[in-house]
Amino acid sequence: QRFYPTTMMETGYDILFFWVARMVMMGLSFTEETPFRTVYLHGLVRDEHGKKMSKTAGNVIDPIEVMDEYGTDALRFTLLTGSTPGNDMNLSIERVAANRNFANKIWNAARFLVGNLGEVDIPPGVPERNGLSLADRWILSRLHHLIDTVDRLFENYLYGEAGRQVYDFLWGEYADWYIEIAKTSLYGEDASAKMRTLHILTYVLDQCLRMLHPFIPYVTEEIWQQIPHQGEALIIARWPEMDETFFDSQAETDMSLLMDLLRAIRNARAEYNVPPSRRIEAIISAGEARTMLEAQRDLFGRLANVNSETVRIEASIAEPPSQAATITVSGVTAYLPLAGLVDLATEKTRMERELDEVLQQSDRSENLLANQDFVNRAPSEVIQRERDKLAMLLATRDELQKRLADLNL
DSSP, X not given: OOOOOOSEEEEEGGGIIIIIHHHHHXXXXXXXXXXXXXXXXXXXXXXXXXXXXXXXXXXXXXXHHHHHHHOHHHHHHHHHHXXXXXSOEEOOHHHHHHHHHHHHHHHHHHHHHHHHHTTOOOOSSSOOOTTOOHHHHHHHHHHHHHHHHHHHHHHTTOHHHHHHHHHHHIIIIIIIIIHHHHHHHHTSSOHHHHHHHHHHHHHHHHHHHHHHTTTSHHHHHHHHTTSOOSSSOGGGSOOOOOOGGGOOHHHHHHHHHHHHHHHHHHHHHHHTTOOTTOOBOOEEEXXXXXXXXXXXXXXXXXXXXXOTTTOEEXXXXXXXXXXXXXXXXXXXXXXXXXXGTSOHHHHHHHHHHHHHHHHHHHHHHHHHHHOHHHHHHSOHHHHHHHHHHHHHHHHHHHHHHHHHHHHOO
C-alpha cells in the first residue's frame, strides 16, 4: 500500500531526537519518503511556577477536571495562545478562567446581535459600501487588517499570536466599542441605518468566528449556528479573505482619536466620582479634528455622557476656562468645568486630606530607603518593593497636586 506523507508533524521538543527522528528514518527506510515536511515544536506545559508537573511534587493539573469546571474551549485556547513556539508555558488556572470569560464575551455579543435581529432577514456576504458611518468604516477596516495579520501569522506558524490578535479585536474593538456605538442606529428611527448596522454586526462576528474556530471549535460552532450564515457547518465554511478596498486609514485615525478622548473623559469622571447617569458640560479645542468631532457630536455626547446640545467644539479656544479639568489627547484639548462635576469646596477638602496622607506615606518611605541599616540588611526584593511603592506614591502626589491646581480656588 502506498504511503502518503502528511505535511506537518506537531510535537514537543523533548522527543525530537528519540522519536521524531526515528519516524523520519523509518519512513525513508520503508517508503523512501519522509512522513512529513515540517515539524512544529511546542514547549512543555509546566505548572504556574514553571516547575515540571509530577505526581511526586503534587503539582499535576488534571485536564479533565479543568475542562469540567471551565470548559474544553477555555483550556484549549489557553494552551494554544499561552506561549510562543518552542518555549515552555506555565499553565495558570487564572488564565483558563480568563479565557472562559472570553467565551462568555463572544456568547453575550452574539446574544445581543440575535436579540436585535428579530425577524430581520440579513443578506449574505459583504455589507454594501453606501452610507457607511465613521464607525462602520473603522470596524470593517480593522477587520480586514486583522484577516491579513492572521493569515501572515498562520503562514509563519505563529498560531498563538494569531489567536491573541483575534481575541484583542473581538473583545477590545468589536464588543467594547462597535456594539456600544451600534446602539445609536439600532435604537434610532432610521430603518436603513439599522439594517446596515445589523448587517455589519453579523458580518464581522461571522468572520471572527471563522478565524477562531481552530482555537475554540465548540463555542464558535454553536454561536455560528444561531446567527445568519451560509453553509452547513463552520468547520467546512470558507476561510475569511482579506479585501484591501476596505482599508481606511483616515477612519482608523479618526476613531482612534475619538476613542482616546472618550477614555480620557471617562477617566476624569471616575477620578472626580461623577455619577454615571449625570450629564456634564464640555468645551473642546479640536484643531484640525473639529469637523470630525462636530460630525460625531451625538455619538460623542452619548458615549461620554456629555450634553451634546450644549458642548462647544471649536478649532481653538482663546481663553481656556478656569476651574476646569483639562484633558489633552493627540492635539485635542477638552475642558470639563468642575462646577458641573463636583462640589468644589468639598472636593478640595477631600483632595487635600488625601494629599496629606500620601505625603506622610512618601516621607516614611523616603526615610526608610535613606536608612543604611535597612538598605544593607533587607533582602533585595524588599528594597525594590519599597522603591516601587515610593514611585507610586510620588506619582499619586503629582496627580493630586495637579488636580488641586485645576480647582484654582
